[in-house]
Amino acid sequence: MRFAELHLDHVRRAFGDTVALRDVDLTIKGGEFVALLGPSGCGKSTALNCLAGLLPLTGGRITLDGRRIDDLPPEKRGFGMVFQNYALFPHMSVRRNIAFGLSMRRLAKAEIARRVDEAVRLVQLEEHQHRFPAQLSGGQQQRVAIARAIVLEPPLVLMDEPLSNLDASLRLEMRTEIRRLHQSLGLTTVYVTHDQEEALALADRLVVLRLGEVQQVGSPEEVYAHPVNRHVAAFMGYRNIIPVSVTSQDGERATVHTGDGVRLAGVKREILGTQAVAAVRPEDFVVGGSGENVLEAVVEIVEYHGREQAVEARLRDGTRLHVRTGSRLAPGDTITVEVPVDRVLVFS
Structure with missing residues (x-):
């Protein structure tokens, strides 16, 4: 029926x-x-x-x-x-x-x-x-x-x-x-x-x-x-929820800074105040990439997942970063990771 x-x-x-x-x-x-x-x-x-x-x-x-x-x-x-x-x-x-x-x-x-x-x-x-x-x-x-x-x-x-x-x-x-x-x-x-x-x-x-x-x-x-x-972002795989300060807003774009002063540009998803969070999926980071959004981190934990590694690293301000990469990394490595602007979502 x-x-x-x-x-x-x-x-x-x-x-x-x-x-x-x-x-x-x-x-x-x-x-x-x-x-x-x-x-x-x-x-x-x-x-x-x-x-x-x-x-x-x-x-x-x-x-x-x-x-x-x-x-x-x-x-x-x-x-x-x-x-x-x-x-x-x-x-x-x-x-x-x-x-x-x-x-x-x-x-x-x-x-x-x-x-x-x-x-x-x-x-x-x-x-x-x-x-x-x-x-x-x-x-x-x-x-x-x-x-x-x-x-x-x-x-x-x-x-x-x-x-x-x-x-x-x-x-x-x-x-x-x-x-x-x-x-x-x-x-x-x-x-x-x-x-x-x-x-x-x-x-x-x-x-x-x-x-x-x-x-x-x-x-x-x-x-x-x-x-x-x-909350939806975190549940749908955006494991990186990074606390940031909002520097400027222009239409759908927002420029923010992490706790150690690194600048990020992303897509504004909500009305923002001075404090916000930047949400990024682990697979959207490119290890060794260079561009507008580059972060430096130290690798702490590496999990072998076949073709990929699941990496937990830490920014200078102590924020944890989750990265999925085909690069072979080891604990203690210092890495730079880049993420495209449209893959950074900024929420209040």
Whole structure:
């Protein structure tokens, strides 16, 4: 069942004096893949549980094509749910686990069998369909959980960090599988994760949360390249958040100075006062480069990452600098790094 629009209207959820969601406004279009992204405690799982009906709202409302649903119990909403811990029935085979929701809806046996056959085929578990969860790997168990959600042909599939218990290679494999199923079945998916790489790879739109508030909503490209504030920037991979003093501003350009007096030019992203921060991704520094923005630092820690090294260095004023480079460096090396002006974002 497809819908046109799911809307969260000033949704609020509090636990006593602690506000977990604060006036969340969000519209999800039918067929979209939306990722709720943010650090632990930002409210993303709370938002998902409110959508599922597992938590009542403290304020606001949720509507599906204009019809209010936040007062409906979970089973009346008909959404599919994929949990972090799979939540499979250990005494049931793969087929019976997948069929469970259909049996609860009292569908005809032939229809249940047809749908389960299709779901098993989609998640590529034909050879394992008569096994029990304890006989399956983590990735196979997650496939069963996904099949159990999609077999209901739900208007919305909710996924709560479904890949966090898998090892790195399985996560990549299942990530591709989830995107393939979303596209081939025309699903509408809301996906909770704290992994920005996962969110960028999967989602049509990202919703970045912090302390229960929406910080930014946009396409992966928009949020990655144009974070609206320092918190979004830090979460989207701008590991270098350098305290600076603002020297001058000219349109979108700002000139700043670091604590040891080094001049930097960058792109102004907010209204600035006299103090600001310059945000730079580690991979945007060029070791040994010469240009408008050059910093000198001493290498302290080097991590080998195959073709690249992850380097932690320190500026003269003590500020840590994170750099990714193909150059071979060692602790104690003094390096100069250059960063293009358009790769330096200046926030208040």
